[in-house]
Amino acid sequence: MFENEKLNDLKKIYVDSEKKQEDFNKIQQRLNTKPFNWKIPAVIIAIACISLFLVGTFPQKQQITSDDMDSSALQAVYFMQWEGNPESIFQAGVRKVKNEETLKEIETALQQFQQTDIKIEDPYIQQSYRLSFKDDQVMRIQEYPGSEVTYYRNVDTGEIYLLSENSLQEIINLHEPADRTLSLIIGIVFLTLAMIATSKVKKKMRDPDDPKRYIPMHSTYWQSVVEILTLLILILLISASQLHLFVLISFLLLTALINILLEVKHGKNKWRIFQFVLVKVYAGVYIYIFLWPLI
Numbered sequence: 215m216f217e218n219e220k221l222n223d224l225k226k227i228y229v230d231s232e233k234k235q236e237d238f239n240k241i242q243q244r245l246n247t248k249p250f251n252w253k254i255p256a257v258i259i260a261i262a263c264i265s266l267f268l269v270g271t272f273p274q275k276q277q278i279t280s281d282d283m284d285s286s287a288l289q290a291v292y293f294m295q296w297e298g299n300p301e302s303i304f305q306a307g308v309r310k311v312k313n314e315e316t317l318k319e320i321e322t323a324l325q326q327f328q329q330t331d332i333k334i335e336d337p338y339i340q341q342s343y344r345l346s347f348k349d350d351q352v353m354r355i356q357e358y359p360g361s362e363v364t365y366y367r368n369v370d371t372g373e374i375y376l377l378s379e380n381s382l383q384e385i386i387n388l389h390e391p392a393d394r395t396l397s398l399i400i401g402i403v404f405l406t407l408a409m410i411a412t413s414k415v416k417k418k419m420r421d422p423d424d425p426k427r428y429i430p431m432h433s434t435y436w437q438s439v440v441e442i443l444t445l446l447i448l449i450l451l452i453s454a455s456q457l458h459l460f461v462l463i464s465f466l467l468l469t470a471l472i473n474i475l476l477e478v479k480h481g482k483n484k485w486r487i488f489q490f491v492l493v494k495v496y497a498g499v500y501i502y503i504f505l506w507p508l509i
Contacts, residue, residue, distance in 0.1 A: 287317075287321065288346070290345075291311040291346070293341055293344070294308045295342075298342045299342070299456060301344060305456055305459070306452075306456070313390065315389055316386060319385045320382060323381075326378075327376075328375060328376050329375055330365075331374070332374060337367075338359065339356045339357070340358065340383065341356070341357040341383050342356050342357075343355050343356070343382060353368065353370075354368070357381060357383060363376045364377045364381040364382075365377075397503050397504075400503060401499075401504060404503070408492070408496050411492055412492065415488060415492065419486070419489070429483070431489070433476070433481025434476055434481070440473050441473070444466075447465065451465065452505070466494040466498050469494065470490045470491055477490070
């Protein structure tokens with residue numbers, strides 16, 4: 215008797231057909247969703263890590279001393295302000311000597327170096343140089359301004375030299391003044407294209423039911439968390455010395471990939487996916503063109 219009453223009560227419960235169909239669709243979607251295979255990305259990441267380890271453990275080039283400064287011709291000169299190890303132009307704030315005339319002037323200045331026993335107390339490093347010679351030898355020196363002469367310190371041997379005439383910085387500034395015209399032109403063109411692309415994405419991101427409103431930029435709060443962490447870590451990266459362009463691009467692409475995977479799982483909006491890529495590419499190019507020489 216009691217069980218019959220329960221059965222009758224259950225039959226009287228109203229079932230919303232739309233809610234029932236929605237729950238059925240969610241269950242069906244879960245059944246049709248294929249599990250994500252992490253093996254292939256894991257192998258790719260492992261190969262990338264091994265490759266970076268091998269590159270980082272390559273033998274260092276032989277360092278050159280004062281006795282060998284005039285025994286080989288200069289091949290390249292990388293330099294940056296203040297203390298650092300300028301290895302390539304893909305490091306923040308690093309420039310490279312471009313023409314042969316400047317290299318010859320620097321070679322002449324190197325031959326005029328005079329070794330000294332003067333100890334520089336509390337030195338102010340004005341420039342850091344990395345000199346690559348044609349016999350695969352490398353010399354790293356730091357420039358210290360003096361009242362009448364310019365001092366140089368060999369980073370690897372600790373030897374101090376002085377130069378009474380034009381400093382290396384004056385030679386480079388005379389023959390190769392900083393020219394940012396090309397970078398500004400590229401920046402203006404890129405910003406124009408980015409504005410056009412952003413405008414198109416915004417149009418596609420409007421709510422179909424109310425065109426005056428935009429749909430949320432993120433389909434899940436985890437995407438907002440990723441963007442906030444991206445901004446904080448990006449500030450830390452930029453403030454760090456010797457930042458390499460590969461590190462910056464890899465970090466931006468990684469954060470974009472994380473948000474794309476979250477979007478595929480939760481929102482599946484292709485214009486959101488395009489927006490994540492556009493924002494990261496925009497940030498990378500903007501930093502490289504406008505902030506890179508100043509970092």
